[in-house]
C-alpha cells in the first residue's frame with residue numbers, strides 16, 4: 001500500500017528537500033565506518049607496497065604494513081579487515097596445499113594483526129583459488145572442479161585459519177555443503193565462537209577481473225567458474241543458496257558482486273532478516289576509480305552514492321576497497 005499523501009499543493013515533497021539539515025533529518029539510511037569491511041591484499045617481504053595496476057590506489061602490503069593498515073582501520077572506526085594473499089606462483093599447486101599452511105601469508109598476518117590490534121575483526125576467505133595452480137576455487141581433475149574432494153581441503157584451510165585467530169571465516173568457493181563441513185569442524189575443535197560470513201550468493205561475474213590480477217591468479221585460471229558460481233540470470237536460486245547456508249550454520253551471508261545485484265541483496269534481507277553483506281568487488285572499484293581519474297565522474301560522490309545504495313537495499317555492511325577513503329570522509 002502506498003503511503004497516504006494529500007494532493008498538490010497541500011502535499012509538496014520538495015518541502016523536505018529544501019536544505020541540508022532537513023534532508024539529513026528525514027534520510028532513511030546512513031553510512032558509517034562501522035558498516036565497512038576493508039579488504040587488504042598481502043605480499044611477502046618487509047616494508048613492501050606493490051601497486052595493483054587495475055586497481056589504482058590499492059596496494060599489496062607486506063605483513064608489517066598490513067599491521068599498520070589494521071591500526072588505521074581501528075582508528076577510523078572500521079570494525080573488520082579481510083585479508084587476501086598474493087601467493088608466490090612457486091607455492092601454487094594442483095592440491096593448493098599452501099591454503100592450510102599455518103605460516104602462509106594470511107595466517108601470519110592474522111596472528112600479527114590480532115596481537116597488535118586485538119579489538120579489530122579479521123576475516124579470511126576460505127577458498128583455494130589464491131593457492132591453486134589451476135586458478136580454481138576447488139580441486140580440478142580432468143577439467144572438472146570436484147565438490148566433495150574440495151570440501152576436505154576447505155576444512156583443513158578453515159581450521160588453520162581459526163587456529164591463527166581469524167574471527168570470521170568467509171567461505172567464498174561456492175562448493176555445495178561447505179558451510180556444514182566447516183561449521184562442524186569448528187565445533188569439534190573448540191572454535192565454536194568463530195563466525196561464518198558465507199559468500200552464499202556469489203555469481204560467475206566478469207567484475208572480478210582486477211582481483212585475479214591482485215592475487216596473481218589472472219594467467220592461471222583454466223576455463224571459467226560457471227559450474228560452481230551462480231548464473232547472473234537467477235534470483236530464486238540465490239534465495240535457495242542462502243537458505244542452505246543458514247541451515248548449515250552460517251551466521252551472516254553475502255551477495256557478490258554488489259551494485260549489479262542490489263535486487264538480490266534486497267530480497268535476501270527481506271526474506272531471511274539475517275545480517276546481510278554485499279561485496280563491492282574489484283571491477284566495481286576499478287570502474288569508479290578509472291572514470292574518476294579521467295575526470296568523467298566525481299569519484300568521491302559516486303563512491304558515497306554507490307555505498308549508500310547498498311544500505312538502501314538493506315545491506316548491513318559492505319566489503320569495499322574504498323573503506324579507508326570513505327571512512328576518512330564520513
Ligand SMILES: NCC(=O)CCC(=O)O
Pocket residue numbers: 125127172207208209210211212280281282283
Ligand atoms: N573471494 C574474494 C573475491 O573473489 C573478491 C573479488 C573481487 O574483489 O573482485
Ligand SMILES: [Mg+2]
Pocket residue numbers: 174175176177200241244245
Ligand atoms: Mg551453496
